[in-house]
Amino acid sequence: MTKRPSKSITAAFGLANTVPLRPDEQRATEGKESPLPAPIGQRSMLTPGVIQASQKSISDLRQERDRLKALVEQGGTGQDLDPDLIDPSPFRDRLPDDDGQEFQAFKEEFVSEGQKLPILVRVDPENPERYQTAFGHRRTRAAREAGIRVRAVVAELSDRDLAIAQGVENDGRRQRLSWIERARFAADMEAKGLKARDIRAALSVDDPELTRFRAVIGALSMEVVEKIGRAPKAGRPKWVSLGKLVADSPEAGRVVDETLAVAKVSSLSSDERLDSLIKALRLPGTSRRTDHDLDDGKGNRIGTAVFGQGTIKLSLAPKCHDFSEFLKDEMPDLIERYFSQRRAE
Known part of the structure; x- marks a missing residue:
């Protein structure tokens, strides 16, 4: 046998x-x-x-x-x-x-x-x-x-x-492999259930780099990555920069789609497409995100409010999770006050 x-x-x-x-x-x-x-x-x-x-x-x-x-x-x-x-x-x-x-x-x-x-x-x-x-x-x-x-x-x-x-x-x-190809490889391995130690072994990377891979792929869809291409000359800084710009801008999805849809962009190299996206997302008015720390009036921090163009995100400390219920109950009155104020202007 x-x-x-x-x-x-x-x-x-x-x-x-x-x-x-x-x-x-x-x-x-x-x-x-x-x-x-x-x-x-x-x-x-x-x-x-x-x-x-x-x-x-x-x-x-x-x-x-x-x-x-x-x-x-x-x-x-x-x-x-x-x-x-x-x-x-x-x-x-x-x-x-x-x-x-x-x-x-x-x-x-x-x-x-x-x-x-x-x-x-x-x-x-x-x-x-x-x-x-x-x-x-x-x-x-x-x-x-x-x-x-x-x-x-x-x-x-x-x-x-x-x-x-x-x-x-x-x-x-x-x-x-270019940096984004390595990030894509890592994302595919993770999606198919491979453990982090095996992904690190396959790519010879440490935990911080694996975290950066996750952050960039999490901010960008795989479709966007494939439309940009392998960008062989671009290392980690440009891709991390793009990931942060997309994560911070409520308008990012629209800007990315419009930039990549322009006919002449398809004739550019993948490195040039990446640069075009970063430039478009850095234009004034593209990102209007502001972060505010929230406290209880006595100097004790209870969370963070992130305000973007048309978006609001609240992150609350565990002891204040019931604030979301309070806010939900108060929302009708807040909206009524908002429109009353606008009509008075």
Whole structure:
């Protein structure tokens, strides 16, 4: 009976242990067992490494990725798949490039020089006849458009393993994820139930950065992010600035829609679209938010009132939560006084 591979990211990289070691590595590993991989079943699953993914550091995983690449460059294993059977990762990260010429050049090189590295996929948990990509989206797309098969390593990966493999691979690419792509990736992982520690591992970020990702994605809809694009030159400050401007302005939704709807904006690069939005939201009159601390008349703070253009938001201390009921009862009289005052003016 064939042994099933463990559901570990290490399984995806276990074959990398067959790459010849450097002399210093050989001395460090003398006398230690180094299990060789073996294809398993029709899908050529890979054997697991000795250490489970949950015990491995991101540095370890990067080294395993590099070993996998080195092995394949030396003629490593894999199997040819129909790219039409391969779907994207369930965790979205990359947004479309501003210029399709770069991908066209990549595709031409892919076809003319052949596939140098395999993609990493898993069997779709919902459909055993299809696959999902951990990394290699561009290679899969190039093969699909060229009408050729794509060489792939198939491994059993949990959602966590797939996300970490995807994050590690992205971190090692020449064209890394832009800041907003990383925020989008984090939001997708969180929406699908991954724990914060796994999201941090996949993206190599700390808690403050994860909090900033949440704040910006929370202020902007995913639709707006996709309309702006990946903005490769824009780092955290611009996106955080945009998030705050949107959160602080009651008119933000209208301004964003109107700015992005202008025909000439679509011809701009994603970085220029981002700059256009920030500029539009900073125009005088766009944001009229004022914050007021509330106290009980004796100097004791009981909450905050945020007044915007057409909006009011109250945040009250726990001991004053019943004030909302009081305000609701008083609202008819307040509205009557308001209109009486306006009629008298």
